Amino acid sequence: MILADKVMTLRKKNGWSQEELAEKLNISRQSVSKWESGASLPDIDKIIALSSLFGVSTDYLLKEELETEQPSETEDVYEAAKERAVSLEEANGFMGLVKKLAGRIAFGAGLCVLSPIPMIVFSGLAEYGADAGVRGAAAISEDMAGGLGMVILLILVAIGVAILILGDMHTEKYRYLEKEKLALQYGVEGIVRKRKEDFAGRYRFCIVAGVTLCIIGVVPLMVAAAFSAGDLAYIYCTAVLLSMVAVAVFLFVWAGSIQGSFDKLLQEGDYTVEEKALHKKTSFFPAVYWCLVTALFLGVGLYTDNWRYTAFIWPVAALLFVAILYIVKEVAKARLEKGD
Structure with a gap:
């Protein structure tokens, strides 16, 4: 043969x-x-x-005379049925693309968090602005405030979601990095690891700064409550809270995207071989969860018309997300172990 x-x-x-x-x-x-x-x-x-x-x-x-398959004598190249080779050119292309798109994707995510602010502020001005002596507030009716605020909200969400979708489409050809077992070609691992080490300082700063912003974002509301501030002050404090959360989300997404590009290639962190198997089972959860949280925030806010307390849904949801995601992963892991 x-x-x-x-x-x-x-x-x-x-x-x-x-x-x-x-x-x-x-x-x-x-x-x-x-x-x-x-x-x-x-x-x-x-x-x-x-x-x-x-x-x-x-x-x-x-050798044509050998008709019977003999075991491979090479052990260090790669096991193709389980691994996919990644060249230096491929790795550099992926890391460069992620770095280019990280800022845009982070901006899109931040826009989604910022989107309720105009509606909250306009509604506050319509209801409390005249009493607080805000110039021009009397000209804003509640219907106008609600309608205009909702239009701006939908526009910002549409822009943010469009940015996220376009970013995902650009990286579609590298989707296999999240799903398959990889074998980096000679020299690739060292280059990727060096870039990860160089980025480590900025990654830590972004995570610490983002967490700090989420924590201190609640402080204006607490101060307003301590001094029995007026209703309009609570509205402004809520807008400040969402603005700080939006900046935190930008930092998390920007740093996480770049860090994730290194982890995907090195198969570390959330992209180990075991985690990739879990990801296939749990990838639906984040999108579904945050869509439900957004719907809950808007629904409760519009129904109660009490945005100062409704805003607390975001930090609570962020804390619950970690706990629920852990449970979802544990359930998926148990099912994988059973062979489901």
Whole structure:
């Protein structure tokens, strides 16, 4: 049996198409097609890669007289059925793209948090502005405040969501980094780890600053309550709280996106092989959770018309998110262990 027949037989035995085999070897589908038709032969590097990929010896691939598959003699290249090779060019392309998009995605997430502020402020001015002596407040009716505030809210949310969707579409071709077991080619791990170490200081700063902003964002409300401030003061304090949370979200998302690009390549943090299996089971949760929280915030706020207390939904939801996500992951892990 010639090499072309052996490659085709082994490929089909593993249930791969020519395109899938090409992806695992970082070559074009046409190259695989030429190998299997006998139009060309793979070079020595690809012979070694095929040996490791199919779990057979290089002798079996190269010697026509050997008809029986022999175990691979290479142990350090990669196990193709489980691992996907990542080149330096591929890794640099991914890290560069994430760094470019991180600011935009963080801005989109921040806009979604900021979106209720105009409605809260306009409603406060319409209801309490005239009594507080705010110039021009009497001209704002409650219907005008509610309608205009809702229009601005929807516009900001639409812009924020559009930015998030576009960012996700740009990184679609690298989605396999979150799902497959990876094998970084020679020298890639060292470069990625060096970049991660260089970014570590900024990552820690963003996380600490974001948490601090979330905590002190509640302080204006507490001060207003301590001094029995007027209703309009509570409205402004709520707007300040949401603004600080929005900045915190920006820091979390920006730093988390860049840090995540390193962790995905190194298969560390939330992207270990075990976590990738869990992610497939739990990836639905964050989007569903925060959509429900947003709906709850708007629903309670509009129903009670008491935004000063409704704003506390956000910090409470953030704390509950961590606890509920942990439970969801534990349940998913138990199901994976059972083989469900």
